[in-house]
Amino acid sequence: MLEELIRFTADEADAGHTVRDVLQKRYGVSRRLLIRAKFKGRITRNGLLVFVNEKLQAGDEIAVMVEEDAEETVAPEEMPLSIRYEDDDLMVIAKPAGLVIHPTGNHASGTLANGVIAYWKSKGERRRFRAVNRLDKDTSGLLIVAKNQWAHEQFSRMQQERTLHRTYHAIAEGEVKADEGTLDGPIGLADDSFITRQVRPDGQAAVTHFRVIARGEGMSHLEVKLDTGRTHQIRVHMSHLGHPLAGDDLYGGSRTYIGRQALHAARLSFFHPRNGLLMDFTEPMPLDMQQLAARFF
Template sequence: MDKLTTSFRYRTSEEGLTVEEILRDDWKAGKKTVHQMRMDKAVMDTAGHPLEWRTPLEAGTELVFHFKDVYSSYKPDEHVTVSILFEDEHILAALKPAGMAIHPDETDEGGTFMNAVMAHVVRNGGAYAEHIHRLDKGTEGIVLIAKHPIAKALFDRMIEERAITRIYHAEVDGRVKRMRGTLQYPIGRDRHHPTRRRVSPGGQDAITRYRVIERNDESTLVEASLETGRTHQIRVHFSHIGHPVKGDTLYGGSETTDGNYRLIATKVSFIHPFTKELTTIEAK
């Protein structure tokens, strides 16, 4: 797609902050990003005049941040649609259907979640959309999308620092005996399979907390929250304790008629790094 300007507006909340302090101290933007934005005179007032970076600003000053030639390569695809659950200047949250890939394998492909998100962004005059986390193709639920590079960097760091709460509902095979528990097993690659993961002593630390919502004769509905975000984490952990997610045949789960997993990302919650407000988004 054409290289369009990506921009966002921000209103200062504290008296006396400078542009440099907002970027460097509050948002902790990288040195390279700060330097480039200074060279590009990328921060302006609402009249389009570049601002001095070290001049204290009055509380309530509205700033406009521009990113020259910053755009995403996903091809907008109007033939696929997703439900937008939340959107502001910085991020959006959309509901990914089960069975839809999160992004294309090749940049010119369509039909994926990110192609649908990009179509929405372009329709509204934007040019940038990058997912902050992922869901497996067979999983339904909420995905957070950054609408500019600073939001992407901030939310990536929040994921690393476990500052975003992510809640899932999963129907797993069998009757889970304990009403609640913590699954803390390191997860690594399975050397015998190209995409599968496994519990491994040499793997990355992984923590899943759960509580039982409902028990049936052959399955259990659980609510699971992630303290870490390892690939296939919920699927690997519940398979490891003998209760694989229904439909997840890769990890021993029973088959479902549609071939999708009975796993839904139902809720995300975080302190918004730009507004400082507790933000909770739930699947409808």
């Protein structure tokens, strides 16, 4: 199946430039995708095949189509989805706590991917599931799903350039003394574990910024922003600081007041990969975290 990645009409600024230059410099199409379009797809001008070194004229309509890497193997399973936004390139979904994003050995079905594939199938769309920002099973909040290979590449670039902004709300145990701060500690797997992470000198660079929103008796409500996206990053850094997240028993927190880590992806901000418009989404904390906050703040 061929998937359309880019379709645009050349304007005066594009005239005289090659198809390759415009696709790469203006639309961010990678060399890898261009090669795949050449051998496993097609690039057309005004409906006819075109070579990428041919020069454009104003008014030319260019389309880039690429064959998928492989058939999607995730089985469709209907489930309610909280879709906050959708267009041809992306979806923004509010994930509830307890939902795994992608099938694994321990969770072969019932994942967000299964639900999204079923949703697309109901619309007559055949796509691969590509999550941009991943959330742990028990973390709630906003995530992006790229709907094509080109969009996924653009979001990967945004993550590398730190122009995809993510803001979390977290409730940590204890009263964090500093009003704000930065946690800069490399994170890697703990010894003899395939799951637990820890701050360690040989880990991957990880930077977390926090700001205290409120303090209560034995709890702190934090706004957290990430420069990097390591597995369990906020949970590991807060535990290392001596303030594990409430409910996060994997990293020293107690489940006395909440049955999962009190972590919520509350805001996503980025420039749309196709039209450059600022996209800004917010999602209120779910009921369990609201109740926890009401108890202590």
